[in-house]
Amino acid sequence: MQNIAVIMGGYSSEYNISMISGSVVFNHLDTQKYRPYKVVITKEKWIVLGTDNQEYSVDKNDFSVTINQQKIMFDCVFNVIHGSPGEDGKFLGYLEMLGIPHTSAPAYQMALTFNKRDCLSVLRKHGIHTAKSLYYDKGDAIDIDFIVDTLGLPCFVKPNNAGSSFGISKVNTKDEFKLAFEKAFTEDHEILIESFLEGTEVSIGVINYQGIIKPLPATEIVSENDFFDYEAKYEGKSQEITPARISETQLLNLHTEAIKAYRALNMKGFSRSEFIFIGDIPYFLEMNTVPGMTTESLLPQQAKAAGIPLSNLLSNAIEMAIKTT
Template identity: 60%
Template sequence: MKKNIAIIMGGYSSEVAISLKSGNVVYQHIDTSKFNPYCIHILKEGWFLVEDEQKFPVNKHDFSVDFKGNKLTFDCVFNAIHGAPGENGVILAYFDLLGIKHTSAPFYQMALTFNKRDTLSILRKYDIPTAISVYLNQGETVDVDTIIKKVGLPCFVKPNNAGSSFGISKAHTKEDILPAIEKAYKEDSEILIESFLDGKEVSVGVIQCKDETIVLPITEIVSENDFFDYEAKYEGKSQEITPARLTSEEESKVREVAKKVYTVLNMSGFSRSEYIFVNGVPHFLEMNTVPGLTEESILPQQAQEAGISLTELFGNAIESSLNS
């Protein structure tokens, strides 16, 4: 009997439109000979199953839907929500309480990796190279001179809990820092200020397939803009070269550290992390646990290079969840 799969998409953050696009690509590529997929929009204005432009409200007590006269329940949830409440683990804790399986890592791992500050704190204990950073909470006094003394110029100012490069600025001068902080605070009450790492940037996808941790082919990021911002990610202002132009030594190093990061953080499901090479050493930037899943997105590009179709990629995630 085919399993009912709820593909959750949307969310409560600035990434809602991107998430809806990812979720619809998942819906289009799921193997319907094995699964019955349903699009579930999780939005601030409500939770709905959407089919043929009709909306059917989700009963939040048990995550069921009164669908065409029958009560519809789900065997597994495919998480395609970028940002809150999918990528930060909140909705996954809800599914755990209901006993519904999902394709993401456990909710604690999701919450941890969504918090850039906490992720970096753990990885530094395992000698994973990172940028130098300063943390601020909204309302704290900002001493620009002290910040510059620690991280230098240029530096990056970013929200601590946000994705898709929303709220990120590259500050080139002392005068740039306060406006950059204000911009970041529009996305989050916690911010992170990091030293600029000058080097080749790569994105590394790591997935689990049949109980094995697999590092996918690596993508090199060459942005036309000052950094890999929203335009570069989603509006064609970058080159994404897969496989990356790395020496065998560079590739070996970044594969090793990417697998170590995935293991140290006790991850499962999808992840895509960014690294910058400084003097031949890959420095960890951040991890995305619900990466973009459209045909143009980096993780699907990497899977394709590895000979894995979108149908196989998504089907593996569902089957791994159902068998866990």
């Protein structure tokens, strides 16, 4: 039986969501195949949580743990850390140095997709449509009139490296920029400002399932709020309709672009990308490489619609990770 470390927690605002996602993965792994361990990663400590919530320190020299005088090594790491250091590749680089398989893409690919600016730059070169955008670092002089002339209003202000819609604002007037900048810079020292795209918003998962790159059924997002923000994602303030109510032409275009993005970024494991349709053309917004695994999360919903039970989805991720390492 293989020992699987389900890593969760992390250093970012997404800590609590990661803990929920990690617990769902831990509880749904096939215990006929795997012996799962909850591994919580924070800046202060790396620990394995025992069944009695007792904490066992992880040996960072070889990513092992000793429980009841028995040293346990891990056959694979299931990455459920949203944000840093799981989604930005930092922790995965450490695992790759140790030769430990993990369920995500290689460290470089994770870093690339986590950086919205760099990710968009790569995908534009592959002909994938995106919104117009501008980038600023903290401390830069920001000309609001130039932003409005270039992108128009409304527009979105986002942290360049963050997830779960933390730090995102929809700006409708020039007076709203100041607060939007402050909110975004709380999450990251780089920000991205994007033009507003009006159309049907969809989210689509792409996975390597049994060795085949496979798009999952798309989900249409109908937010009760002004956009698909944290409340809409995690607190029920949206309708999530799977499969999405889009035409056959739109679906074909979406599958083509989602797979193109997955391949262009040399992805492995899970991805879930957001698009907005302008007519029949899907415009890429962003890619999540450690999608949520909570009961409200989109990727498990999409897998279920594709006839893939959650336990099979998780087992496949581990099998593909070990096979391709």
